Each structure stands twice: as structure tokens, then as C-alpha cells.
Amino acid sequence: MAGEERILVSVRLRPVNAREAERGDGSDWECAGPTTLMFRGNIPERAMFPTSYTYDRVFNPECNTRQVYEEGAKQVALSVLSGINSSIFAYGQTSSGKTYTMVGITERSMSDIYDYIDKHPEREYVLKFSAMEIYNEAVRDLLSPDATQLRLLDDPEKGTVVEKLTEETLRDKGHLLELLAVCEAQRQIGETSMNETSSRSHQILRLTIESSAKQFMGRDNSSTLLACVNFVDLAGSERASQTQSAGMRLKEGSHINRSLLTLGKVIRQLSKGRNGHIPYRDSKLTRILQSSLGGNAKTAIICTMSPAHCHIEQSRNTLLFANCAKNVVTDAKVNVVMSDKVLVKHLQREIARLENELKFPGSASCSNHAEALREKDELIKQLEEQLKELMEQKDTVQSQLDNFRRVASDGNFNDHATRQWDQWNRSSESLPRNVSEDALSSSDTYDALYEEQDDLGSNAFDVSHVCNGHLYDPELPKTRIEPYQPIVDEQPMSSLHQPRHHISDSIQIYQPNREASLEVSKEHCKEVQCIQTNELRRSQLFFHADRSHAGTNIDEEKHGENITDTSDCAIKLYTCDSDPSSDSEKTNTDESLALKRCVISSRDNVLTRSKSCRASFMVIPNSWFDGSMDVRMTPPGDIFKYAHRRPEKVRRSLYHENSHCQNDPTLDCPVVSGTVASNTVIDKNTCNEEDEDAINNVSCITKVKEKSEECCTSQPEGNEDDVTEEISNMKNAKDVDRDISVTTVESPSRWPIDFEKKQKEIIELWHECNVSIVHRTYFFLLFKGDKADNIYLEVEHRRLSFIRSSFNAGCEPSGTVISSLRNLRHERDMLYKQMLRRVNLLERESLYSKWGIDLNSKQRRLQLSRRIWTQTDMEHVRESATLVTKLVEHLEKGQAIKEMFGLSFTLNPGADRRTFSWVSAHS
Numbered sequence: 040m041a042g043e044e045r046i047l048v049s050v051r052l053r054p055v056n057a058r059e060a061e062r063g064d065g066s067d068w069e070c071a072g073p074t075t076l077m078f079r080g081n082i083p084e085r086a087m088f089p090t091s092y093t094y095d096r097v098f099n100p101e102c103n104t105r106q107v108y109e110e111g112a113k114q115v116a117l118s119v120l121s122g123i124n125s126s127i128f129a130y131g132q133t134s135s136g137k138t139y140t141m142v143g144i145t146e147r148s149m150s151d152i153y154d155y156i157d158k159h160p161e162r163e164y165v166l167k168f169s170a171m172e173i174y175n176e177a178v179r180d181l182l183s184p185d186a187t188q189l190r191l192l193d194d195p196e197k198g199t200v201v202e203k204l205t206e207e208t209l210r211d212k213g214h215l216l217e218l219l220a221v222c223e224a225q226r227q228i229g230e231t232s233m234n235e236t237s238s239r240s241h242q243i244l245r246l247t248i249e250s251s252a253k254q255f256m257g258r259d260n261s262s263t264l265l266a267c268v269n270f271v272d273l274a275g276s277e278r279a280s281q282t283q284s285a286g287m288r289l290k291e292g293s294h295i296n297r298s299l300l301t302l303g304k305v306i307r308q309l310s311k312g313r314n315g316h317i318p319y320r321d322s323k324l325t326r327i328l329q330s331s332l333g334g335n336a337k338t339a340i341i342c343t344m345s346p347a348h349c350h351i352e353q354s355r356n357t358l359l360f361a362n363c364a365k366n367v368v369t370d371a372k373v374n375v376v377m378s379d380k381v382l383v384k385h386l387q388r389e390i391a392r393l394e395n396e397l398k399f400p401g402s403a404s405c406s407n408h409a410e411a412l413r414e415k416d417e418l419i420k421q422l423e424e425q426l427k428e429l430m431e432q433k434d435t436v437q438s439q440l441d442n443f444r445r446v447a448s449d450g451n452f453n454d455h456a457t458r459q460w461d462q463w464n465r466s467s468e469s470l471p472r473n474v475s476e477d478a479l480s481s482s483d484t485y486d487a488l489y490e491e492q493d494d495l496g497s498n499a500f501d502v503s504h505v506c507n508g509h510l511y512d513p514e515l516p517k518t519r520i521e522p523y524q525p526i527v528d529e530q531p532m533s534s535l536h537q538p539r540h541h542i543s544d545s546i547q548i549y550q551p552n553r554e555a556s557l558e559v560s561k562e563h564c565k566e567v568q569c570i571q572t573n574e575l576r577r578s579q580l581f582f583h584a585d586r587s588h589a590g591t592n593i594d595e596e597k598h599g600e601n602i603t604d605t606s607d608c609a610i611k612l613y614t615c616d617s618d619p620s621s622d623s624e625k626t627n628t629d630e631s632l633a634l635k636r637c638v639i640s641s642r643d644n645v646l647t648r649s650k651s652c653r654a655s656f657m658v659i660p661n662s663w664f665d666g667s668m669d670v671r672m673t674p675p676g677d678i679f680k681y682a683h684r685r686p687e688k689v690r691r692s693l694y695h696e697n698s699h700c701q702n703d704p705t706l707d708c709p710v711v712s713g714t715v716a717s718n719t720v721i722d723k724n725t726c727n728e729e730d731e732d733a734i735n736n737v738s739c740i741t742k743v744k745e746k747s748e749e750c751c752t753s754q755p756e757g758n759e760d761d762v763t764e765e766i767s768n769m770k771n772a773k774d775v776d777r778d779i780s781v782t783t784v785e786s787p788s789r790w791p792i793d794f795e796k797k798q799k800e801i802i803e804l805w806h807e808c809n810v811s812i813v814h815r816t817y818f819f820l821l822f823k824g825d826k827a828d829n830i831y832l833e834v835e836h837r838r839l840s841f842i843r844s845s846f847n848a849g850c851e852p853s854g855t856v857i858s859s860l861r862n863l864r865h866e867r868d869m870l871y872k873q874m875l876r877r878v879n880l881l882e883r884e885s886l887y888s889k890w891g892i893d894l895n896s897k898q899r900r901l902q903l904s905r906r907i908w909t910q911t912d913m914e915h916v917r918e919s920a921t922l923v924t925k926l927v928e929h930l931e932k933g934q935a936i937k938e939m940f941g942l943s944f945t946l947n948p949g950a951d952r953r954t955f956s957w958v959s960a961h962s
């Protein structure tokens with residue numbers, strides 16, 4: 040950056056002034072380019088002097104001071120900012136324009152120095168200003184009014200030092216200008232014949248700049264730079280004789296010239312090299328400026344000249360001085376100050392700064408603010424990314440929800456849901472599985488998605504409530520789902536909304552007997568496996584069965600069964616049976632569709648199950664979503680089935696029986712048997728209302744049974760054993776109380792009592808066998824104590840008793856229990872969904888209070904749905920039935936028909952179509 044370099048030497052010609060012009064003194068000099076000065080004068084001794092002079096830069100009279108500064112001084116002057124000492128000299132005879140040039144250069148240098156400092160806030164600068172005058176070899180402080188001569192001292196580190204020289208630390212640029220003005224006023228001025236304002240002294244203005252980094256960056260990077268720049272305006276170099284001075288002025292001239300002569304000697308000597316003696320100490324000027332003359336400094340000398348012919352000698356002297364100066368080499372160095380003292384000072388300043396930051400965090404440095412901003416930007420970026428992820432998840436869920444709604448509205452809900460379920464089921468085989476009525480439905484949480492605000496009270500849906508809550512289901516004290524254990528159910532929607540698993544996984548349900556749940560889980564897994572292996576076969580068989588209606592011997596795996604096929608076809612089948620215009624169903628809402636399915640399933644208690652699955656044919660699925668009921672294989676009225684393939688036989692036999700009864704005069708049909716009566720009630724095509732009166736005739740049912748046996752013996756399929764066995768079971772039932780004939784015929788007066796008793800028992804059995812809520816409601820509302828209802832009650836009682844005994848004996852696979860519980864739960868879910876629409880807020884709140892649901896609790900509607908038909912006392916039963924009636928629109932009293940419960944023994948398809956049409960019922 041620095042090193043040996045020559046003094047920068049420039050020559051500036053001033054214009055011919057007025058006085059010179061007046062004398063007719065023309066210019067002998069002209070600039071022949073930027074570096075060459077040519078003598079154009081005409082003198083006799085011309086041949087003795089060179090006519091061409093070359094310097095670093097020559098400035099003609101037209102050049103302004105700015106140009107002189109820019110090209111002849113700036114680079115040297117500003118090196119002080121880099122820690123390099125520098126000096127700018129103005130050398131020339133009096134009135135040549137030294138002061139004129141130096142004032143301009145000084146001001147511009149100062150201005151540029153301050154500009155540089157302003158652009159480098161990372162460093163701290165300390166500027167000090169001092170000014171001195173050497174007049175008659177006396178050094179005087181120009182910043183002090185005291186004219187006392189100052190001594191020069193030699194400092195081993197700093198070199199020659201002016202003792203007690205005022206050094207003002209500059210506050211700002213304005214302060215500097217003030218001080219410059221003071222110097223101007225203090226400088227000795229004496230008029231000479233050549234220059235009215237001739238400077239009789241050498242003036243040295245010194246600006247010292249100390250700079251250091253504002254933050255401590257380590258010892259190596261925390262250097263402090265210290266340098267000074269001298270602006271030297273020398274006194275006129277002319278000989279004393281030329282000034283025509285005398286006396287005082289003569290004395291001044293000799294002293295001035297002493298310094299100037301010494302300066303010349305030094306320059307000349309330096310131009311030859313530094314080997315010889317350099318007479319720095321011969322004058323105050325050369326002592327003070329020693330470092331700037333061939334030492335550690337950069338130096339620029341601007342030699343000013345008058346172009347007038349009369350000053351030819353002084354001009355040549357000046358040019359000779361310039362020639363010597365341009366050969367002087369200086370060795371400028373960067374003055375790095377890193378003494379221990381400076382380092383300690385630096386560290387103390389750093390400690391003070393840090394302490395200040397600790398005391399006043401708000402006043403932290405800019406870099407700390409920048410750091411804080413960076414951290415906050417980073418945080419904002421992270422939050423934006425999280426927000427983006429959440430939005431994507433929301434879109435995904437929304438998309439799934441839309442798909443689900445679209446599929447549901449298209450009537451293909453179950454198809455889609457089944458596919459989803461199958462997919463999910465395959466991917467979740469390894470999951471542990473527990474089951475209960477609660478567990479078998481994930482719709483608690485699923486429904487929460489649809490939960491409406493009024494049911495949440497003033498609180499929004501609280502997931503944690505569901506996650507961590509313990510939903511007590513009084514109907515199912517058997518099982519408990521362990522905390523955080525994934526709940527696996529066969530609800531097809533589960534895969535549509537994965538988040539529900541997370542929620543429902545955490546549901547805990549009170550369960551005193553954990554082992555039961557484990558057992559159930561095992562069976563459930565077996566059943567699922569069975570479903571998967573038989574899926575293809577089943578679909579093929581279903582197709583066949585649908586066409587033939589003879590699929591009662593087809594495996595009817597229920598879990599994982601194609602729900603679309605079953606449920607939709609169930610509807611189609613019913614509507615086909617009842618009304619060919621089944622397409623009109625598609626105009627219904629999905630809830631209505633589901634409710635239809637529920638009711639269909641409730642009338643359609645399929646009692647057959649896959650042998651391979653060891654599922655019970657006695658299960659009562661009765662769920663909207665239950666895939667276990669292949670209605671195609673269980674035509675309306677075939678609910679009176681107790682065994683595999685048996686219902687078809689029974690149906691046929693009874694149909695024949697009925698026909699026979701009607702046509703056979705040997706049968707005492709006027710004295711109508713119970714069975715015949717039943718048929719007549721159900722088959723309104725063939726029977727009159729009066730026929731119902733004969734329902735209690737035990738002899739008739741006996742005959743029917745006997746006839747049935749006869750008919751069955753003639754069946755080619757050879758399954759008559761089943762029918763015989765069944766009817767024999769009925770005949771030989773040990774429980775006399777349940778015997779139709781005894782109850783209804785022998786003690787008609789006891790019927791109301793017996794009805795209540797049987798009704799009570801059936802209610803208990805419903806509860807124990809997890810019978811469909813809709814089925815219970817239908818049954819309960821339909822059979823209110825009419826004598827003619829006895830046969831229905833008896834059949835229901837026997838059916839339930841059989842199921843219960845199978846349950847108790849452990850004959851039924853756990854999957855059956857699972858299935859029934861699951862179906863029951865699904866049914867509750869559908870009721871829950873209907874609740875908002877069909878039961879107003881007041882009614883709901885009344886029910887909440889009545890059924891002990893805290894009005895301030897969450898998920899009240901869900902709680903309510905979980906309590907329906909969970910008690911066996913008549914008040915609860917009645918209230919449950921009333922509520923379910925409201926929720927299921929087709930259950931209004933009188934609309935349900937008795938053959939829904941499988942006692943339409945005549946089973947005339949045409950009659951069926953008339954007696955039960957969901958389409959017509961709905962529309």
C-alpha cells in the first residue's frame with residue numbers, strides 16, 4: 040500500500056496579474072501538455088537554460104484550484120485516512136499564488152476527509168487540528184493568542200515535536216473551518232512591494248487523524264491508525280534583495296530564506312539519495328517537516344510560478360527546486376498503532392459498549408438489531424412454511440370431504456366407502472384391534488367434523504375432549520379401549536378421514552372386563568381375514584344370487600362385504616318388490632337413503648352368516664352401513680328364519696300351507712288359525728281385516744304347522760328336515776308361557792298381563808342381544824297389546840331367546856357380537872346425525888336434562904345418541920322410541936307394517952309390492 044515513492048511535483052502558473060500586465064510583462068511560459076512546461080521567452084542567455092521542463096503535472100493559468108487539488112494533491116492528502124503521513128507543500132516566490140493554491144487545497148482536502156469518514160461508520164475517527172507559524176525561525180502557535188515561541192522537542196517515537204502546540208480535537212467540519220479562520224487571522228502578514236498581503240512566514244496546518252474499528256475484532260483486526268497531513272504554505276522563496284526590503288523586512292527575508300535554503304539543501308540531498316547527511320536540523324522548517332521530506336510520508340509539492348517575464352530568475356529557481364524535489368524518494372508507511380496502551384484503551388471501550396448494551400437492551404448496536412431481525416425473519420419463514428403445510432392439509436381434507444359428499448349425493452356412497460374401507464383394511468391388518476360398540480365406530484370423531492355449534496354449547500368442538508374423554512356407554516359396560524390404542528372398525532369412512540384415527544384412538548370407554556375386549560379383538564381379526572379371502576368369490580356369488588334369489592346357501596361373509604352391493608341392492612330389491620320405479624329413490628337425501636337402509640335392515644334381520652367365518656346366522660345387523668345383510672338372499676318376509684336355507688323352505692311351506700289352508704275345505708279356515716290369521720293380516724291382498732280376529736286360533740296354527748310339515752316332505756330339495764325341526768322346536772318349546780296357543784287362546788283375559796310380561800322380556804332381550812334400535816322402536820310402537828300381535832311377540836321372543844342362549848353358550852363367534860355391536864353403534868351415529876335436523880333445541884335440551892346429560896358438557900347430542908334404548912324400564916323405552924320415531928321419519932305410528940318383522944308367510948311378491956314400498960312410503 041505504501042513504500043518508497045517519489046514526491047509528487049506539480050507546477051502551477053498563475054495568470055498574469057494586473058500589475059504585470061500594466062508593465063507589459065508578457066508570459067514567458069506555457070504548458071505544452073499536462074506534464075511539460077515550455078519557456079517561450081526571448082532572452083539573450085536562453086541557450087544556457089533548458090526551455091522544456093517536465094513534472095508530474097503542470098497547470099496552466101486557466102486551471103482552477105480544484106483541478107490542481109484533484110490532480111496534484113488529493114491522492115497524497117487523503118492517504119492520511121489510511122494511516123500514512125502526508126504533506127502538501129506550496130513552494131514559490133512571493134505573489135506566485137502559494138496561499139491562493141494552498142487555501143483551496145486545504146479546504147477541499149478537509150471536505151473530502153469528512154466525506155470519507157461519513158462513509159465509514161464502522162470505524163471511529165478522532166481528528167485533531169493544530170497550526171503553527173515559523174516566522175524568523177520562531178515557531179508560534181496559530182491557535183493560541185499567545186505569541187510565545189514554541190520549542191521543538193525530539194520524541195524518540197514521534198520525532199520532532201512542537202512543545203505546547205495547541206491541538207484541537209475537532210467536533211465537526213464547521214469547527215475546523217472556524218479554526219482555519221483563526222489561523223488566517225493570526226498569520227503574520229507583511230506588505231511587500233510585490234505582494235500587499237505577502238505571507239512572511241511559513242505556515243503549517245496539521246490535521247492528525249486517529250482511527251480504529253468500532254467493534255473489537257481481535258487483536259490483529261483492531262488496529263488503530265494514526266497519521267497526520269501537513270498543509271504547508273511556505274513563505275516566498277525570492278531573495279531578499281528582490282523584495283527591495285530593508286530593515287525589518289530584510290531580516291525576515293534572511294530568516295525565511297534560511298529555512299528555505301535548508302529546505303532546498305535537504306531536497307537536493309534527498310534527491311541524490313539518503314546516504315549522506317541530510318541537514319534537517321539546520322532550520323525549524325526542515326526539523327518540523329523532517330518525516331515529510333524523504334521519510335515516512337507521502338509528499339506533494341506544488342510549485343507556483345508567475346508567468347511574467349520580470350520573474351524569470353525566480354521562476355527558474357523554482358523550477359530547479361522542483362526538479363530536485365521530483366527526485367526525492369520518500370518511504371511512506373502505514374502507521375499502525377497497537378501498543379499495549381492503545382489495546383487496553385480499545386478493550387476498555389469495548390467493555391463499556393457491552394455493558395451499555397446489557398444495561399439498555401434497546402440501545403443495542405446496529406449489528407445486534409440486524410441479528411435480531413435475521414432471527415425474526417427466520418421465524419417468520421418457518422411459520423409461513425407451517426401455515427402452508429396446514430393449508431395443504433386443510434385442502435386435502437376438504438377435497439376428501441367434497442368427494443365424500445359428492446359420492447354420497449350420487450348414491451354411490453357405500454361403493455366409495457367400501458373401496459376406501461377395503462383399501463384401509465388391507466393397509467391396517469397389522470394394527471391391534473379392540474372392539475366395542477364405541478370402538479366399532481369411529482364416527483364419534485368423524486361426526487365431530489360435522490358437529491354443529493348449538494350442540495357444542497358456547498364452546499367450539501374440543502378435540503381434546505374427545506381424545507381424552509371417557510365416554511361412558513351404559514349399554515356397553517363390557518369393553519374398554521385402552522388409551523391410545525388404535526381403534527379398528529369396519530366403518531368404511533374411516534379411511535376417508537385419517538385424522539379421526541388419531542382422535543378416536545384416544546377414546547377411553549369404561550370397561551370393567553378388559554379380557555373380553557381382547558377376545559373380541561381376536562375374533563374380529565379372524566373375521567376380517569375371512570372377508571378378504573372370500574371377497575372375489577362373494578361378489579361373483581352375489582351376482583348369481585341376485586339373479587336367482589336362490590343364494591341362501593351362499594357364503595355370506597358380512598364383514599368387509601361390498602356394502603354398495605348389499606345396501607343398494609337391498610333397497611333395489613325392496614323397491615323392486617314393492618315398486619318398480621325404484622330410481623326415484625335417488626332423489627332422496629343421503630340421510631334418508633341411509634335411514635331407509637336402516638329400516639330395511641331392521642325388517643331384514645339376516646340370520647345367516649358365512650360358515651367359513653363361523654359367523655352366526657342369528658346376528659341382527661340392522662345397520663345402515665351393515666354389509667352383512669344380503670337382502671337379495673333374504674326376500675321380504677323371510678325374517679322368520681332360524682337356520683341356513685331354512686327360511687326359504689319355511690316360506691315356501693307356509694305359503695303352500697296358507698294356500699292350502701285357504702283352498703282346503705278340510706281346514707277350518709273360518710275358525711282361523713293363528714298362522715293363517717297372521718298371513719291374512721300381512722298379506723292384505725289376500726286377506727280381509729276381519730281375518731285378523733282369528734289370529735289367536737291355536738288349532739289353526741297347529742294345522743298350519745302340520746300342513747307345513749306335510750308340504751315340506753314333498754319338497755324336492757330335501758331340506759324338509761330343517762323345517763320340521765324348526766316347527767318341532769316351536770311345538771316342543773319348553774317354555775309354556777311362550778306357547779302361542781296357551782297364551783292366546785286359553786287365557787284371553789290374561790293377555791294384557793302376559794303382553795306386558797312378554798313385552799318386558801323382549802325389551803330385556805333386545806338389550807342383551809344388541810338388537811337394532813330402529814327394530815326395537817318399530818316393534819315397540821307396532822305391537823301395543825293387541826291380541827293379534829301375540830304371534831309376533833312370540834316369534835320375536837323365541838328368536839331373541841335363541842340368540843341370547845347362543846351368546847351365553849358361546850356358540851356364537853365373537854365376530855357376531857362384534858358385528859351386532861358395530862351395527863348398533865352405526866345406527867346410533869345415524870340417529871345422532873339426524874338429531875340436529877329433526878329435534879329442535881328445546882326438545883334436545885329437555886332430553887339432556889331428563890337423561891342426565893350436563894347442559895354444559897360438550898358433545899351432548901352424541902351423548903344423547905349413546906343413551907337411546909340403553910335402559911329397560913318402560914319410561915326410558917317409551918322416550919327412546921318416541922325420540923327414534925322423530926329421528927327416523929318413516930317410523931311414525933301406523934306406517935310401519937307388521938310383515939317387516941318377517942311374518943308374511945304368504946310371501947306373495949305382488950302382495951309384498953303393495954304392502955311395503957319404501958318409495959311410496961317416502962314419497
Ligand SMILES: Nc1ncnc2c1ncn2[C@@H]1O[C@H](COP(=O)(O)OP(=O)(O)OP(=O)(O)O)[C@@H](O)[C@H]1O
Pocket residue numbers: 052053054056100131132133134135136137138139140234236237238239273274275343
Ligand atoms: N492561479 C491564480 N489565479 C488567479 N489569481 C491568482 C492565482 N494565483 C494567485 N493569484 C492572485 O495573486 C495574488 C497573490 O497571490 P498569493 O497571495 O497567493 O501569493 P503568495 O505566493 O502567497 O505570496 P506571498 O508569498 O507573498 O504570500 C493574490 O491576489 C491572488 O488572488
